[in-house]
Amino acid sequence: MAKITFIQHDGKSQTIEAEKGLTVMEAAKKNMVPGIDAECGGACACATCHVYVDPAWTGVVGKPAEMEADMLDFAFDVRDESRLSCQIKVSDAIDGLVLRVPAKQF
Amino acid sequence: MTATETDTGPIETDCVIVGAGPCGLFAVFELGLLDIRAHLIDILDRPGGQCAELYPEKPIYDIPALPVVSGQGLVDALMEQIKPFEPTFHLGERVDALERLPDGRFRLRTDRDKEFVTKVIVIAAGGGSFTPKRPPLPGIEAFEGQSVFYSVRRMSDFEGRDILIVGGGDSALDWTLNLQPIARSLTLMHRRDEFRGAPHSVEKMRQLVASGAMKLVIGQMTGLEGENGELAKVHVKTKAGDETLVADRLMPFFGLTMKLGPLADWGLNLEENLIPVDTEKFETSEPGIFAIGDINTYPGKLKLILSGFHEAALMAQAANRVIYPDRKVVFQYTTSSSSLQKKLGVR
Numbered sequence: 379m380a381k382i383t384f385i386q387h388d389g390k391s392q393t394i395e396a397e398k399g400l401t402v403m404e405a406a407k408k409n410m411v412p413g414i415d416a417e418c419g420g421a422c423a424c425a426t427c428h429v430y431v432d433p434a435w436t437g438v439v440g441k442p443a444e445m446e447a448d449m450l451d452f453a454f455d456v457r458d459e460s461r462l463s464c465q466i467k468v469s470d471a472i473d474g475l476v477l478r479v480p481a482k483q484f
Numbered sequence: 485m486t487a488t489e490t491d492t493g494p495i496e497t498d499c500v501i502v503g504a505g506p507c508g509l510f511a512v513f514e515l516g517l518l519d520i521r522a523h524l525i526d527i528l529d530r531p532g533g534q535c536a537e538l539y540p541e542k543p544i545y546d547i548p549a550l551p552v553v554s555g556q557g558l559v560d561a562l563m564e565q566i567k568p569f570e571p572t573f574h575l576g577e578r579v580d581a582l583e584r585l586p587d588g589r590f591r592l593r594t595d596r597d598k599e600f601v602t603k604v605i606v607i608a609a610g611g612g613s614f615t616p617k618r619p620p621l622p623g624i625e626a627f628e629g630q631s632v633f634y635s636v637r638r639m640s641d642f643e644g645r646d647i648l649i650v651g652g653g654d655s656a657l658d659w660t661l662n663l664q665p666i667a668r669s670l671t672l673m674h675r676r677d678e679f680r681g682a683p684h685s686v687e688k689m690r691q692l693v694a695s696g697a698m699k700l701v702i703g704q705m706t707g708l709e710g711e712n713g714e715l716a717k718v719h720v721k722t723k724a725g726d727e728t729l730v731a732d733r734l735m736p737f738f739g740l741t742m743k744l745g746p747l748a749d750w751g752l753n754l755e756e757n758l759i760p761v762d763t764e765k766f767e768t769s770e771p772g773i774f775a776i777g778d779i780n781t782y783p784g785k786l787k788l789i790l791s792g793f794h795e796a797a798l799m800a801q802a803a804n805r806v807i808y809p810d811r812k813v814v815f816q817y818t819t820s821s822s823s824l825q826k827k828l829g830v831r
Contacts, residue, residue, distance in 0.1 A: 417611075417741065423538040425739070448680050451652045452739040454620055455704060456675050482620040484738060 380473040384411045384429075387481040396468040402477070403427040403464035413479035420464040425452040426483040427463040432476035439466055439475065454484045494599035497523050498807045500592055501571075501606045502579050502747075505533020507777030507792030508608035509562040514800035515606075516569030517824055520807055522606075525574045525594060527613040532559035534610055537740065548790055558789070568829045574598060578613050582750045590772065604803045607759060607768070607775040608792070611742035619650075619736045621708050631715035632708075632734045636663070644668050646730050648718055650705060651737030657681035659735055660689055664698050671699040671729055673720065703727065708734070755781055765802035766795045772806050774799045 382402060383393045396405035406414040406427070418424035422445055431439045436459050442450060446465045450456050463477070499515055501508045504526035512522050528537055535544075535555035543552050553561070577594040585591055585601065592600040616634035618624060624632060633641065636659065647667045649660050652674040658681075664670045672689065679686045692698045703722035710716040710732075718729045744757050753760055753769040758781035761768055768775050776799050777792035785791070804813060818824045 418538055421539050421542055423542070424741075426741075447676075447678075451675060451680065452617065454738070484617050484620060484741070 380468050380470060380475070382406075382468070382472070383474075383476045384414075385476065385478045386413060387479060398468050398470070400468050401464050402429075402466040402468060402472075402475075403462070405468055406463060411479070413483060414463060415483045416464060422446055422449055422462060422465055425449045425462060428453040428456075428480055428483060429461055429463045430457055430478040430480065431459045431461055432478065433459060435472070435475050438471055452484070453480075454482065455480060494591065494601045495523065496601045497521065498602065499523070499604045499606060499803060500525065500590075500600050500602040501608055502592075503533060503608035503610055503777070503779075504528070504531040504573060504575070505608060505610050505777065506535055506558060506562060506789050507610075507796055508533070508606070509559070509566055510793050511606050511608055511776060511796040511799065512566040512569050512571045513562075514796045515803060516566065516571075517818070517827060518800055518804045518813065519827070520604075520800070520804060521569065521571070523572045523574060523600060523602075525577050525579055525592075525600075527576065527578045527615075529576045531563060531573060531575070532556065534742075535559050537614060544789070546788065546790065568827060578745065580746045584770075588772070603772065603807045605773045606799060606803065607747070607773065607779055608777045608796075609747060610778045612744040612747065612757070612779070613742065614740040615743045615745070616736075617738040617741050619705060619738060621705060624708060626713055627708060627710060627715050627734070630713035631710065631732055632736070634736065636735075639663075639666065642666060642733055645733040647671070647733040647735070648673060648729055648731035649735045649737070650674070651735075652676070652679045652681065653737060653739075654681040654685065656735075656737040657685040657689055659737075660698070661685060661692075664692060667698075667733075669699070669730075670697075671701055671731065673701040673703055673705070673729075675702070675704050677702050701727075701729065705736075764798065766799040767802060774803060 379395045381393055382396050383391055385391045394409040403416050415426035417426045446462050498520050499522045501511055501522050501524045504524040515522050536559050540556035545552055577596050579592050580595050581593040583591050589601055589603050590605055642663050643666045646669045647663055648671045649656050650673045660672045693700045703720040706721050707719040715732050718731050720727050759768050759775040759779055761775050761780045761782055763782050766774050766776050776795040778787045816824050
């Protein structure tokens with residue numbers, strides 16, 4: 379299990395216990411985190427699970443791969459710390475991760 | 485196999501399938517074995533639905549007997565499989581209206597004013613119709629159709645205008661190259677200096693930028709400014725800071741999303757944007773209208789392509805009874821039935 383905190387656009391925050399092996403998107407859906415739409419179900423094909431990684435964690439989580447960077451073109455207000463949560467795997471390394479959910483998933 | 489259009493009134497047929505994704509395509513096969521020819525209508529410009537649009541290159545592992553197949557590979561195989569039944573495709577069209585006629589048949593009309601009169605309708609519309617994503621900029625709705633466009637229907641709308649195109653794929657690049665010669669000014673904006681579009685289009689675009697014929701901005705939109713639907717300026721955020729671009733035409737290309745669309749107004753019972761059906765015939769609350777694939781719901785429903793295939797087979801039996809109420813069908817296997825093999829063009 380890894381603790382992941384989601385901070386909504388309005389500042390509300392929610393910390394979930396994410397099962398190892400899931401993607402962060404799947405863990406968020408399982409715990410009904412608002413604002414993670416994941417229209418395509420995790421195929422890296424829709425950009426509706428867009429999150430901003432807290433600057434303290436960008437080094438741990440890493441940069442998007444090429445396919446994910448292409449898909450981020452379909453997200454709105456993309457920043458340096460943008461990732462698609464379906465492409466981040468839950469592991470011990472990200473225990474304590476803090477993510478911000480954009481105002482809108484497009 | 486695209487329909488040849490005549491202006492002689494509605495197309496009369498036994499069956500119209502709304503949606504040309506995997507389930508709609510396989511429905512052609514199951515209906516075809518029962519001698520029912522189908523017309524398919526789809527908003528996309530090619531068959532395949534989500535498989536072709538969202539994940540053509542991505543692998544699918546749960547199609548029976550195919551350990552792995554790509555989205556496009558599955559579509560290609562289905563197209564091959566249904567070839568003997570000569571379906572007619574009406575692509576790039578959305579069904580807008582549906583009504584029951586006094587004789588029990590249905591009249592359908594598309595957004596291109598094409599009309600169909602049919603005995604049976606099969607809704608295989610998946611997650612709904614693909615529609616362009618609308619950037620979440622406050623007030624953008626007011627500009628749509630007048631200054632903000634997601635496609636080009638008339639080139640004259642763009643002649644002599646200050647055009648801003650936003651996006652990094654083929655649509656953005658193609659329209660950049662097509663509209664640049666008729667624009668007063670043209671700016672292409674993308675969030676990064678890397679483009680997903682065809683390399684030769686990227687190269688052409690860069691040549692135009694180098695020659696001063698157009699502008700390239702690396703940035704993102706933050707707001708729109710204008711009055712009475714007439715766009716004047718677009719506020720943008722770039723690495724260097726905030727900027728304002730002069731533009732009276734804007735084309736945002738951020739991909740497609742699925743919306744239920746006009747289907748919601750067809751008078752069918754809906755449950756959370758899905759169409760409830762029975763599990764014997766996969767018929768909706770309206771006799772003669774069936775729903776298969778991701779768009780339907782019933783106890784135990786799984787949104788799997790293989791479930792949609794099963795639904796298509798049972799639906800076809802029920803549709804047959806609507807279309808040919810007096811015909812007796814003997815159940816047959818394609819492996820052994822010479823009459824089915826004849827329909828399939830075997831031998």
